[in-house]
Amino acid sequence: MENTRINELEKIAAEVRKDIVRMVGLARSGLIELPLLISDVLVYLYWEEMLLLAGSPSRKDRDRFVFGAEDGVPALYAILARRGYYEREQLWHYMRLGAMLQALPDFRRIPGIDAPLVTSGTELAIASGLACSLRKEGLGSRVFCFLEEKDCLGKDFMLEAEMCAGYGLDNITLISVCKDKAGTDPGSYPESMGRLKTYGWDIFETDGNDFGSMEKVFSEADCGSGRPAAVYAKVSNGRGLSFAGDDAPKIKMSMETMERALEELEGKTNG
Amino acid sequence: MDDRTRSCTWDVFCEHLASYAEDEDFILVVQDDIDLGPLNGLPKDKIFVSSPSDPNMILNAAGMALSGKRPWVAGRSSKMIARSYSQIRESLAIPSLPVRIAVADGGLSRGEDGASRTMTEDLSLMRGMPNMSVVVPSDSNSVKGITDAVRKANGPVYIRLGQTPVSQLDNDREGDFSLGGARLLREGTSVTVCTCGIMGHQALKAADILDQQGIDIEIVDCYSLKPFPEQTLLASVRRTGCCVVAEEHSYIGGLCSATAECLSGTYPVPVKFVAIEDRFVHSGAPEELREYFGLTWKEIVNAAAQAWALRRR
Numbered sequence: 001m002e003n004t005r006i007n008e009l010e011k012i013a014a015e016v017r018k019d020i021v022r023m024v025g026l027a028r029s030g031l032i033e034l035p036l037l038i039s040d041v042l043v044y045l046y047w048e049e050m051l052l053l054a055g056s057p058s059r060k061d062r063d064r065f066v067f068g069a070e071d072g073v074p075a076l077y078a079i080l081a082r083r084g085y086y087e088r089e090q091l092w093h094y095m096r097l098g099a100m101l102q103a104l105p106d107f108r109r110i111p112g113i114d115a116p117l118v119t120s121g122t123e124l125a126i127a128s129g130l131a132c133s134l135r136k137e138g139l140g141s142r143v144f145c146f147l148e149e150k151d152c153l154g155k156d157f158m159l160e161a162e163m164c165a166g167y168g169l170d171n172i173t174l175i176s177v178c179k180d181k182a183g184t185d186p187g188s189y190p191e192s193m194g195r196l197k198t199y200g201w202d203i204f205e206t207d208g209n210d211f212g213s214m215e216k217v218f219s220e221a222d223c224g225s226g227r228p229a230a231v232y233a234k235v236s237n238g239r240g241l242s243f244a245g246d247d248a249p250k251i252k253m254s255m256e257t258m259e260r261a262l263e264e265l266e267g268k269t270n271g
Numbered sequence: 272m273d274d275r276t277r278s279c280t281w282d283v284f285c286e287h288l289a290s291y292a293e294d295e296d297f298i299l300v301v302q303d304d305i306d307l308g309p310l311n312g313l314p315k316d317k318i319f320v321s322s323p324s325d326p327n328m329i330l331n332a333a334g335m336a337l338s339g340k341r342p343w344v345a346g347r348s349s350k351m352i353a354r355s356y357s358q359i360r361e362s363l364a365i366p367s368l369p370v371r372i373a374v375a376d377g378g379l380s381r382g383e384d385g386a387s388r389t390m391t392e393d394l395s396l397m398r399g400m401p402n403m404s405v406v407v408p409s410d411s412n413s414v415k416g417i418t419d420a421v422r423k424a425n426g427p428v429y430i431r432l433g434q435t436p437v438s439q440l441d442n443d444r445e446g447d448f449s450l451g452g453a454r455l456l457r458e459g460t461s462v463t464v465c466t467c468g469i470m471g472h473q474a475l476k477a478a479d480i481l482d483q484q485g486i487d488i489e490i491v492d493c494y495s496l497k498p499f500p501e502q503t504l505l506a507s508v509r510r511t512g513c514c515v516v517a518e519e520h521s522y523i524g525g526l527c528s529a530t531a532e533c534l535s536g537t538y539p540v541p542v543k544f545v546a547i548e549d550r551f552v553h554s555g556a557p558e559e560l561r562e563y564f565g566l567t568w569k570e571i572v573n574a575a576a577q578a579w580a581l582r583r584r
Contacts, residue, residue: 116362
C-alpha cells in the first residue's frame, strides 16, 4: 500500500474517532474505549477490504459484516456514516428516543447493517449460517465476523468454529481483536486462535493500527483455500485517548470529558 | 373419529415438509439427535446439521434468513425454547426474520423425560415475544393446512407439534387454515369450548356426555394462538354466553390467557380453564400425566357444566 493511501486512511480513522467521541459525548451514555481502539481495523475493512456499495446497501453480491463487539457499536455507526450509508447528522442523535441509531444496531432500520447484534450468543453462528447460504447461492460474497478476543473462548463459539471448518466455509473471515498487552510476544497466539488452528482454520496475526500490515495479512487470508480464516488483530491503547486506557477501561463521557477528548484527538491529528 | 388413521402431528409435519423439499430455497436446520422420519432422505444440501449447541442452531437459521432464505428449524422444546430463548428473541423476533421453529415434543407428549425436558410454559414464552406467531396443530389436516400457511409467513413462527397419536378431528373437511384463524369443530348453543392441540379430541368426547345433560357445546379449535382469532371466538361466545378453555399447557400465558385477554376487554362472560396448574410436571407416560393433571374430557364436562350454570340468563 502506498504511503499516500496510508495517510488518507489514517486521516479517515482520525475523523472517525472524533465522531465517536462527539456522538457518545452528546448521548451522555455509552463507552468510548473499545470504539476508539477498533476504529483503524474497521476503516481498513470498510475502505479497503470489503466489497460494498453504500448507495446500494442491499446489493445481493456484497460482502457481509457481522459485528459482535457490543461495546464497540459507536465505532460501527461512525464508520457507516463516514462511508456514506447515512448522514453524519444521525450520529448526534445516537441512543435518543426515536433515533435511527439505537444502543444496538437495528438490522431493519439502519442501512449498512447486515445482521442483528446478539448479546447472548456467538455471532459466528450467524456468520456461518449466512456464509453457508451465500455459498449455496453461488455468490462470491464473503462474510466478515468481528469479535473481541474474549468472546472467542466459549464452548458455543468453539463448537461453531469446529463446524465452520468441517463445512469448509472458506468465505468466512473472523476478525478477533485484542488489546495489545505489554510483553506479548509477536507471533504468539492466544488460546482461542490455537484451538481454531487445530480445527483447521487458517490463522493470521496483524497489527490492528497498521494499515500496511492489515493489507498484507488480509490479502493472504482471502477466500478460496477451503478453510475459514481468522485474523487476530492486536490494537494499541495509544491509539485511543490517554485517559481511556487500562486505568479507566469503561469511562462514560460527560461534556467536559468530551471537550478534553476532542482536544486531545485534534492534537494527535495535527501532529 | 376414525381410530385407524391415528398419527402424531410431528410425523405428519415431517412427511408434509418433505413435500416442500424440491423448492429451490428449502432448507431445514437441525441437530443430529432428532428423528426426522421421511426428512432423513432429503438431499444433503437441503439439510443443515448444526453444531451440537442449541443457541447456535437458532443463530445459524438467523444467518440463513439474513441472506433471503426462509429456513425451518426443528428440535425439542426444552432445547430450542428454554436454552435458546434469548437467541430467538434477539436474532429472530427483534429483526422479525422469517424462520419457522417446529418442536417435536410439545406438551406432555414426551412426559417420560421429566420436568426439565417437558415444557408446559413454551406457548407462554413464545406468545409473549413481540413479532412471534404461535400455532398449535391438532390433527393431520391442521398440520398440513397450518404448515402451508406458515410457509408464507414473513416473520418468525413457533409451531408446537406432538408425538401422541391422534385421530382426525373433522374427516369431511380439509378447511382453510391461516395465521389468525380458527376451526369450528362442532356447533352448539350452550357453552363455547375453546381448545388447541390434543385437547380438541377430549372436547369432542366431552360433547357426547354433555349432550345427555342437555348442554350443547360449541367447540372452536383455536390453532392460532397469536395472532388470535378474536372475531371467531367473540361470535361464538355472543351466542353461548360462557366459555371453557382447554389446553395442554400451564393456564398462564397460553390459550387460557389469550382467551381471557380477548373476552375481558370486549365481551366479559364466565370462563373456566382446563389446563395445568402453575407447577412443573413429573416423569410419566403422557396418558397418565394427562389424567394426573386433569387434562381429560371429564374435566371439560365439569368445567362446561359450571360455566353454563354461571352464565347470565
